[in-house]
Amino acid sequence: MNTKELVQQGYDFFGKGDMEGFMGILHDDVTWVFPGESHPLSGSHKGKENLMMNMSKIPQLWENFAVIPEFMISEGNKVFVKCQGKADGMDTIFGHYFEVTDDKLSLMITFDDTLSMVNAMKK
Numbered sequence: 001m002n003t004k005e006l007v008q009q010g011y012d013f014f015g016k017g018d019m020e021g022f023m024g025i026l027h028d029d030v031t032w033v034f035p036g037e038s039h040p041l042s043g044s045h046k047g048k049e050n051l052m053m054n055m056s057k058i059p060q061l062w063e064n065f066a067v068i069p070e071f072m073i074s075e076g077n078k079v080f081v082k083c084q085g086k087a088d089g090m091d092t093i094f095g096h097y098f099e100v101t102d103d104k105l106s107l108m109i110t111f112d113d114t115l116s117m118v119n120a121m122k123k
Contacts (some may be wrong), residue, residue, distance in 0.1 A: 003078045003100045004072045010098075010105055011069050019055075023048055027104035034110050041110075061121050062087035067094060077101065085112060090120035091092065 001009070006025060013022035032051045036042035045051045058065050068084040083094040086114055095111035 002033070002074070003077055003098075004074045006100055006103065006105065007072060007081060007098050008069065009066065011081075011083075014067065018050065022053065025105055026051065027106035030106055030108070031033050032108045032110070034112075036114055039114050040121075061072050062090070062117070063122060064088050067096075085117070087117075087120050089118070092116040092118050 008024055010022060013019070013025070026048050028048065029046070030048055030051055032045040032054065034041045034043060034045070035052075040052055040057055043054070045054045065087040066085075068086065070082045070084060072082075073080045077100045079098045079100070081096045081098070083096060085092045085094040092113040094113065097107075097109040098105055098108035098109070101107075
């Protein structure tokens with residue numbers, strides 16, 4: 001499986017809510033970087049358990065949250081994905097950067113529209 005296919009598989013697992021499948025393609029030392037300070041997902045989340053603990057906040061914060069990949073650009077072990085980010089009250093653009101190590105997702109940096117995300121949060 002090439003890097004783009006692996007990243008697509010991650011979106012497929014996430015979209016179906018198959019977090020066990022998603023965990024299976026993560027490197028043990030995965031890092032998820034969500035830039036910012038006051039956003040509920042902000043921070044550098046290292047390791048599978050920490051990443052999943054933070055991702056588990058998503059259904060509590062947004063109704064009908066979905067991330068739909070529109071296209072991917074790949075170079076070596078690096079992939080950039082332009083996505084559509086959707087939830088009730090939100091339809092915006094996300095950018096996600098990935099690195100693959102040992103055929104597993106090892107780094108994800110999200111460049112998401114945090115203002116739209118905050119505005120669409122459950123009250």
